[in-house]
Amino acid sequence: xxxxxxxxxxxxxxxxxxxxxxxxxxxxxxxxxxxxxxxxxxxxxxxxxxxxxxxxxxxxxxxxxxxxxxxxxxxxxxxxxxxxxxxxxxxxxxxxxxxxxxxxxxxxxxxxxxxxxxxxxxxxxxxxxxxxxxxxxxxxxxxxxxxxxxxxxxxxxxxxxxxxxxxxxxxxxxxxxxxxxxxxxxxxxxxxxxxxxxxxxxxxxxxxxxxxxxxxxxxxxxxxxxxxxxxxxxxxx
Amino acid sequence: xxxxxxxxxxxxxxxxxxxxxxxxxxxxxxxxxxxxxxxxxxxxxxxxxxxxxxxxxxxxxxxxxxxxxxxxxxxxxxxxxxxxxxxxxxxxxxxxxxxxxxxxxxxxxxxxxxxxxxxxxxxxxxxxxxxxxxxxxxxxxxxxxxxxxxxxxxxxxxxxxxxxxxxxxxxxxxxxxxxxxxxxxxxxxxxxxxxxxxxxxxxxxxxxxxxxxxxxxxxxxxxxxxxxxxxxxxxxxxxxxxxxxxxxxxxxxxxxxxxxxxxxxxxxxxxxxxxxxxxxxxxxxxxxxxxxxxxxxxxxxxxxxxxxxxxxxxxxxxxxxxxxxxxxxxxxxxxxxxxxxxxxxxxxxxxxxxxxxxxxxxxxxxxxxxxxxxxxxxxxxxxxxxxxxxxxxxxxxxxxxxxxxxx
Numbered sequence: 121x122x123x124x125x126x127x128x129x130x131x132x133x134x135x136x137x138x139x140x141x142x143x144x145x146x147x148x149x150x151x152x153x154x155x156x157x158x159x160x161x162x163x164x165x166x167x168x169x170x171x172x173x174x175x176x177x178x179x180x181x182x183x184x185x186x187x188x189x190x191x192x193x194x195x196x197x198x199x200x201x202x203x204x205x206x207x208x209x210x211x212x213x214x215x216x217x218x219x220x221x222x223x224x225x226x227x228x229x230x231x232x233x234x235x236x237x238x239x240x241x242x243x244x245x246x247x248x249x250x251x252x253x254x255x256x257x258x259x260x261x262x263x264x265x266x267x268x269x270x271x272x273x274x275x276x277x278x279x280x281x282x283x284x285x286x287x288x289x290x291x292x293x294x295x296x297x298x299x300x301x302x303x304x305x306x307x308x309x310x311x312x313x314x315x316x317x318x319x320x321x322x323x324x325x326x327x328x329x330x331x332x333x334x335x336x337x338x339x340x341x342x343x344x345x346x347x348x349x350x351x352x353x354x355x356x357x
Numbered sequence: 358x359x360x361x362x363x364x365x366x367x368x369x370x371x372x373x374x375x376x377x378x379x380x381x382x383x384x385x386x387x388x389x390x391x392x393x394x395x396x397x398x399x400x401x402x403x404x405x406x407x408x409x410x411x412x413x414x415x416x417x418x419x420x421x422x423x424x425x426x427x428x429x430x431x432x433x434x435x436x437x438x439x440x441x442x443x444x445x446x447x448x449x450x451x452x453x454x455x456x457x458x459x460x461x462x463x464x465x466x467x468x469x470x471x472x473x474x475x476x477x478x479x480x481x482x483x484x485x486x487x488x489x490x491x492x493x494x495x496x497x498x499x500x501x502x503x504x505x506x507x508x509x510x511x512x513x514x515x516x517x518x519x520x521x522x523x524x525x526x527x528x529x530x531x532x533x534x535x536x537x538x539x540x541x542x543x544x545x546x547x548x549x550x551x552x553x554x555x556x557x558x559x560x561x562x563x564x565x566x567x568x569x570x571x572x573x574x575x576x577x578x579x580x581x582x583x584x585x586x587x588x589x590x591x592x593x594x595x596x597x598x599x600x601x602x603x604x605x606x607x608x609x610x611x612x613x614x615x616x617x618x619x620x621x622x623x624x625x626x627x628x629x630x631x632x633x634x635x636x637x638x639x640x641x642x643x644x645x646x647x648x649x650x651x652x653x654x655x656x657x658x659x660x661x662x663x664x665x666x667x668x669x670x671x672x673x674x675x676x677x678x679x680x681x682x683x684x685x686x687x688x689x690x691x692x693x694x695x696x697x698x699x700x701x702x703x704x705x706x707x708x709x710x711x712x713x714x715x716x717x718x719x720x721x722x723x724x725x726x727x728x729x730x731x732x733x734x735x736x737x738x739x740x741x742x743x744x745x746x747x748x749x750x751x752x753x754x755x756x757x758x759x760x761x762x763x764x
Contacts, residue, residue, distance in 0.1 A: 186679060186758045207683035214681020225676040225761065229376055241361040241369075242681040286680070 131162035132198075133293055133326060134183060139192035141178050141349075152178040153189070154349035160294065165320040166328045167340035175349040177298065180330045184217055184296045185209050197293075214242050218287030220329075222299035224279045226271040226286075232258060233267040236285045243290055257285040261315070277308030284315065288325075295319070297329035301336065313339055361686060370693040373670075384662040385702030387655025388740065392706025392733045393713060394648035399729035400714035402641025404722030406634050413626045419598055420497065421463075421605055421625045423448070423456075423591040423612065428622040429632065447587040452615065456591060459611055463604055464594040466494045467576055471583035475572060476544040477532035485528060487545065487572045489579025490592075491515055495523075497594045500556045500568055507539040507554030515575035522550040522578075526558040527569040546582050550574065601625050649736065655702060656740035663695050663748035667755075674752050675760025688753035695745025696738060703737035 141153040152175045160166060160183075170176045181187035182194060185201060194201050196212065204212075213219075218239075226235045236254045245253065258267055261281035263274075271279050280300060287295055297316070301309030313336065319325045320341075329340070337343045345352045361369075374381050425447065448467075456465045469489040475482050495501040495509035502508060502523065510521050522543060529538040529552075538552045559568040580586050593608065595601045608623045667674070674687055707730055717723040 181758050184679070186761075187756075207685065210678065210681050210683035213679060219679050221676075221761070225672065225679075227673060227676070230372075238677070239680040241365055242677075242683070242686060243360070247362070290681075 132159050133162050133196070134158075134160040135193075135195040135198075136182070137193040137195065139179075139182060139189045139194070141175075141182065141187070142190045151349050153182070156192075156346075156349070156351055158344065158351065160326065160328060162293075162326055163320070163324045164326050164328075165316070165341045166344060167337040167342070168328065168330045168344045168346060169332060169334060169337035170346040170352075172332060174346045176330050176332075176346050178349075179346060180296060180298050180328075183294075183328060184219060185213055210242070214239055215290055216293045218290065218292035218295045220280070220283050220287050220295065220297035220300045222302040224271070224276075224283045224303070226279055226282055228272065229270055231268050231270055232263060232274065232282045235271070235282055236289055238286060239290050245290070253289060254285075257289050258282070260288070261285045275308070276304050277311055280304060280308070280312055281315070284312070288319075294326045294328060297327070299331055300329055301331070301333075309336075360683075366686075366690055366693050367697075370690060370697055373666075374694060374697055380662065381698060381701070384659055384698055385655075385705065387658040388652065388699050388702025388737050389655075389706045389709065391648060391650075391652035391655045392703050392737050393710040394651060395645055395733040395736075396707060396710025396725065396729055397713050397717070397723070398644045398648050399641060399733075400710070400723040400725045401717065401721065402637055402644070403726050403729070404714075404718065404724040405637050405641075407724055408722035409633050409637070410630060413630045419595045419601065421593040421595060421601060421608065421623060422629075423593065423608060424622045424624070425589070425620065426622065427619050428624060429628065447585075447589070448591065448621075449588060450586055452612070453588060453591070455611060455615075456593070456608070460593060460604065460607065462596050462600070464493045464497065466491050466497060466592045466594070467588040468494070468590045468592060469576060469579045469583060469587060470589050471579055473545050473582060475528065475532065477538075477541065479534065480532050482528060482531050485570070485572050487574055487579055487582060489574050489576040489583075491576055493594065494592065495573070497592060500573065502554035503557050506557065507552070509554060510573075510575050515577050518577045518581070519575065520548060520550040520578060521553045521575065523554040523556060523573040524552055525556050525567075525569045525571045525573075528572055529555040545572075548582065550578070601627075652736055652740055655737070656699070656744035659695055659698050659702075659741060660744035660747060662698075663691060663745060664751065666694070667691065667748050667752040670752075671755060671760045671763040674755050675757050675763065678755070678757035679761060684753040687755075688749045691749035691752045692742065692745045695749065696741040699737050699741025699745075700734075703734045706737065707734055 136156055136158040139153055139156040139158075140151065143150045143152060156179065158179075168176045168179060178187065182189050185194070185196075188202065196216065201209065201212065227238065233251075233254050236258055237250055240250045240253065255264070255267065258264055261284055263278060263281055263285070266274060266278060271282070274282065280303075284295075284300075287297075295316075300316075301312050304312065316327050316329065317339070320327050331337050337345075453465065453467050467490065471487050471489075472484050473487055475485050475487075492510065492512040492515065500509070500523075507523070509523060510519075513519075514521055522545075524532070524538055524543075532538060532543060533541055538555050541552050542549050543552060544550075556568055556571075556573070574582075593604060595604050605623050605625065612621050612623065677687060678684075710733070711725050711730070714723045714725045
């Protein structure tokens with residue numbers, strides 16, 4: 121068990137220092153991220169945006185500990201995570217981070233409730249409490265009457281809300297969303313964004329989301345624009 | 358601590374296997390066939406062994422045989438040159454007298470065999486084995502005709518050279534198709550003999566010469582038919598099972614006075630039995646080994662499907678990893694799925710094999726043993742573990758982002 125106690129002096133949860141990510145494509149070397157520095161504070165609502173191929177998804181993967189940078193440091197609650205083993209990273213992803221994907225990524229033929237409970241399978245939450253926690257989060261996203269429905273029986277917006285409940289079920293410090301409205305119609309997309317706003321304002325949850333849509337990005341309290349692997353602007357960055 | 362708990366892993370593995378029922382059955386088919394055939398073959402092997410034991414018991418378990426030549430080699434198997442030696446050595450009336458004198462508590466029966474055509478007024482049967490012996494032989498070898506089928510010959514008839522004969526069941530049927538043979542006449546080598554009995558039907562022992570195809574006559578009659586007074590074999594009936602070993606030793610001592618040690622053999626049915634059983638064992642192991650190959654093929658089938666399953670579920674694996682599944686949790690999940698598939702196959706195989714063995718037992722000896730069931734089942738489970746490791750490792754090593762991007 122790794123203790124990730126927040127530092128007292130600053131409320132920075134996540135800090136990227138001089139992050140560079142390069143991919144070898146045949147004989148060429150492609151730089152996806154070029155010396156990126158970034159801080160995410162407790163309770164922030166941050167959007168990362170940029171044209172396609174700018175490196176925003178790569179940045180998201182590094183923030184989400186799904187990918188390793190070629191060089192640079194990732195500090196989570198002040199602790200360098202680059203030396204951690206795969207199973208320790210898995211634990212951080214389970215407890216500290218919550219993911220929402222563009223494709224929802226719900227398990228097919230599996231009920232909404234069981235999808236929400238999935239992260240608890242890999243956590244220390246006692247078995248008898250899981251059901252209750254899952255139901256509470258499904259209620260929070262307004263799907264208490266759909267707990268037995270499989271993804272195929274839910275609309276896109278509903279599926280994404282199940283995915284959000286799944287992301288929240290372990291009470292993560294940061295919620296990461298990769299194009300969360302990309303597969304939704306504008307009405308459902310707006311609902312999802314509204315829900316993120318509520319989470320941020322009412323519960324003070326830290327939310328980072330990636331979008332290519334500038335209008336959507338501007339709804340966040342801070343927007344990080346990235347282009348050709350470099351951070352162009354960012355208030356308070 | 359294992360996360361998720363073992364129960365959760367089993368539950369989710371069952372769920373994903375049940376999502377693809379027909380695939381599950383097809384995948385397990387290899388294991389099913391393997392386990393079924395292993396159980397069938399070992400059952401048949403065991404059945405043959407106990408059948409042979411029963412047959413030997415029926416033939417007189419307390420009998421000691423003295424035979425010309427070396428029947429067994431030093432390793433307990435059958436000797437290669439026994440036939441050549443059997444042609445050379447022949448026992449004589451002198452040996453019989455000596456054995457009779459020295460073996461007070463046992464019954465010594467000389468046996469002489471010859472081959473000849475046998476004729477009735479209706480039919481002819483060519484080259485039939487005609488065994489000549491004494492009154493005791495009938496009881497000792499369980500060939501005395503039952504009530505209503507005539508009788509066995511007496512020592513008096515032997516001494517007086519009375520021309521009587523006892524026919525095997527099939528011989529009697531051939532020579533006298535529509536009537537009882539008892540009381541009728543047969544002709545062997547121009548000599549007319551009276552049929553005094555027909556031996557009950559015994560059935561063939563594995564297609565070899567059987568009691569049903571034999572003809573029995575007093576020793577003196579067969580000596581006349583064969584044209585010599587030779588004795589092919591002695592059958593010595595010991596009073597009890599415990600007396601067999603001392604009697605064998607004594608016989609050996611007596612015979613060594615008259616013959617070279619390689620010129621004769623003294624053995625009892627248990628020795629013959631263990632030789633035959635060792636042959637059956639070797640055959641059973643060889644056949645079972647061949648059947649076990651199909652278990653390996655079944656394992657390859659499971660590996661194949663598990664690899665397909667890993668590829669199909671790449672996104673699921675990516676998602677599980679993104680939300681906190683550590684590599685070993687994924688490894689164990691897929692391993693358990695492979696083990697469930699092979700155990701399912703093993704279980705169905707055990708059931709089919711046992712039912713098959715029961716069915717076979719109605720026309721061929723087959724006997725299911727717990728050890729073969731346990732062996733087949735544990736081998737099939739082991740196959741599941743061994744062949745499940747490669748796909749499970751592949752799944753556990755997938756990079757989460759690549760897995761999530763997989764289309």
